[in-house]
Amino acid sequence: MFDLTLDPAACDVLRLAQPRPRWFVPGLLAGVTSAVMAVALLACSAWLITRAAEMPSLAYLGMAIVGVRAFAIFRSVFRYLERLTSHDAAFRQLAELRLGIFRRIVPVAPAGLAQTGRGDLLTRLVRDVDDLQDLPLRVVQPLLVAGITAVLSVIGIWLIVPAAGLTLLVCLLLAGVLGTVFSGSVAARADRELAPLRGTLADEVLEIVENLDVLTAFDALRPRLAQLARTDERLRRAALRRSVGVGVQSAVVALFAGAATLGTLYFGIPALDGGGGPLSPDLLGPTLIVAVLVPMAVFEVFGMILLAASAWRQVRVSARRVAEVVPASRPAEIPVDVPNPQLLLATPVVLELTGLSASWPGQTEPGVAGVTLRLAPGDRVHLAGPSGAGKTTLTQALVRFLDYTGSYRLNGVEARLLAQTEVRRVVGLCEQRPWLFDDSIRQNLLFARDTATDAELLAVLARVGLAEWVGERGGLDARVGERGALVSGGQAQRIALARALLADFPVLVVDEPTANVDSAQADALVRDILSAATDAHRAVLLISHTPVPDELVTARVTLSTRAQSM
Numbered sequence: 001m002f003d004l005t006l007d008p009a010a011c012d013v014l015r016l017a018q019p020r021p022r023w024f025v026p027g028l029l030a031g032v033t034s035a036v037m038a039v040a041l042l043a044c045s046a047w048l049i050t051r052a053a054e055m056p057s058l059a060y061l062g063m064a065i066v067g068v069r070a071f072a073i074f075r076s077v078f079r080y081l082e083r084l085t086s087h088d089a090a091f092r093q094l095a096e097l098r099l100g101i102f103r104r105i106v107p108v109a110p111a112g113l114a115q116t117g118r119g120d121l122l123t124r125l126v127r128d129v130d131d132l133q134d135l136p137l138r139v140v141q142p143l144l145v146a147g148i149t150a151v152l153s154v155i156g157i158w159l160i161v162p163a164a165g166l167t168l169l170v171c172l173l174l175a176g177v178l179g180t181v182f183s184g185s186v187a188a189r190a191d192r193e194l195a196p197l198r199g200t201l202a203d204e205v206l207e208i209v210e211n212l213d214v215l216t217a218f219d220a221l222r223p224r225l226a227q228l229a230r231t232d233e234r235l236r237r238a239a240l241r242r243s244v245g246v247g248v249q250s251a252v253v254a255l256f257a258g259a260a261t262l263g264t265l266y267f268g269i270p271a272l273d274g275g276g277g278p279l280s281p282d283l284l285g286p287t288l289i290v291a292v293l294v295p296m297a298v299f300e301v302f303g304m305i306l307l308a309a310s311a312w313r314q315v316r317v318s319a320r321r322v323a324e325v326v327p328a329s330r331p332a333e334i335p336v337d338v339p340n341p342q343l344l345l346a347t348p349v350v351l352e353l354t355g356l357s358a359s360w361p362g363q364t365e366p367g368v369a370g371v372t373l374r375l376a377p378g379d380r381v382h383l384a385g386p387s388g389a390g391k392t393t394l395t396q397a398l399v400r401f402l403d404y405t406g407s408y409r410l411n412g413v414e415a416r417l418l419a420q421t422e423v424r425r426v427v428g429l430c431e432q433r434p435w436l437f438d439d440s441i442r443q444n445l446l447f448a449r450d451t452a453t454d455a456e457l458l459a460v461l462a463r464v465g466l467a468e469w470v471g472e473r474g475g476l477d478a479r480v481g482e483r484g485a486l487v488s489g490g491q492a493q494r495i496a497l498a499r500a501l502l503a504d505f506p507v508l509v510v511d512e513p514t515a516n517v518d519s520a521q522a523d524a525l526v527r528d529i530l531s532a533a534t535d536a537h538r539a540v541l542l543i544s545h546t547p548v549p550d551e552l553v554t555a556r557v558t559l560s561t562r563a564q565s566m
Helices: 008-017 021-053 062-108 118-131 134-160 162-210 212-217 221-272 285-325 391-398 420-426 441-446 454-463 467-473 489-503 519-533
Strands: 351-358 368-375 380-384 405-410 427-430 507-511 539-543 555-558
Touching: 008 062, 008 134, 008 285, 021 062, 021 134, 021 285, 062 118, 062 134, 062 285, 118 162, 118 285, 134 162, 134 285, 162 212, 162 221, 162 285, 212 221, 221 285, 351 391, 368 380, 368 391, 391 427, 391 507, 391 539, 420 427, 427 489, 441 454, 441 489, 454 467, 454 489, 489 519, 519 539
Parallel strands: 380 539, 380 555, 427 507, 507 539
Antiparallel strands: 351 368, 351 405
16 A cells, blocks of 8 residues: 655655654544544444433433533534644754755755756746655655554444444445555556646746746747746646546545445344344344444544545655755765864865866766965966856865865864864855845845954955945845845956955855846956955955956866866
């Protein structure tokens, strides 16, 4: 009924999704009690109505009347408690699950996530992680509640009419097996496809939204929208097949609930006339009605098992997708901290590379090879080279997002012997496409140094040539938009530079600052960057295709298929 084959990484994710016993057990107990009360309510009501039709003394009905009221009240009370405690446990664990997933992602990010599309990655970390809360709510707890209730009900009916108890047991087993088989044949593929299709759809939507201007300019928007419509149609069909599978399960449950009722009537009616056998002892009318109607309530609860089978297929797929974000074994290209990292000597910092090579995960050829250079305080080195020479790969190795071969020393200490966070405290990177948060200018600067005052923020903005612009925008509270949508490429680079200066990195690496600005502004931007970053205790490595005047730099390095050394 349940395919439990999972790889170890997915099993680890599922363990993170299952709440701790002290959170989970109260909801389970409340759920079992509520389900048992629902069955008992139907049994007691059936006996009361049938017995009352015989017009006995009211004294014979008093206990049953109290029982109906009690079972009805307690069913609702424990149902409420089950919902309250089980969802509280799931939501608590969901927070721990998210933190656990991010703890696993951080050591391999960003280089280790490059092979997953941004939209798909977002779907995995949001929608798929949210789907994992179905493990306790729609898989584990329903299985236990329905299983325990079914066993108790079969025992209870067996004590009244053994043949009816046997019939109920057989019908429950057949409903479980056949319902899962029939539903699986219809919906199993859909359950496996839903999560990946959501990720694909998110990727395509994000690509269209981010590149709408380019697609429109080249008249390529219509084909992309058609592809998006096809993906959406595949997702719709998968969701429809899953719904059909749920309908098949409900039909199977209803079929065998009716079969159990008929079976009880078949064995029970002869017993009313004293013709019962060892499996059908003599019965009174009210007792027979209880045995006939209880299966209806039992199958209503038992239906949760079949729904749990469907939910399990989707949870299993989501667990695998979340586990795939972080490889089972860390790629060799992703650095790992040594057990007892050394401490970096105090600033100023001297950076030395000797024959450094690095590559991206999954690539057979090095992204950059044989780089040798030295950066001392006060140095301003211009690094150039054609596209594909490995300039960006070099920057990722310098901040320890990628591992390296050769030698990379900071104040004479090999970088791999230092904690990665220690390296990033002294080597700062201004990326080619700097990330700006959808917040104010102030907040985009403060996370570099959260103790900075407004005066210090305005001063560092003035150093990068943004003082007048900030004033025109209304001050530090002006928003920059999602990913800096409300600022130009050059302004985004200057804000990123201000952030790096505020962090006061002894070594500053600036990657292609002119890539997102026009040629008229490129020269001014390069001059402002080098002028702002000029400091006796700071070294600057400027990576740029734009020519840089000799008076602004102290040395030049050119990367090619065989890197030149300095």
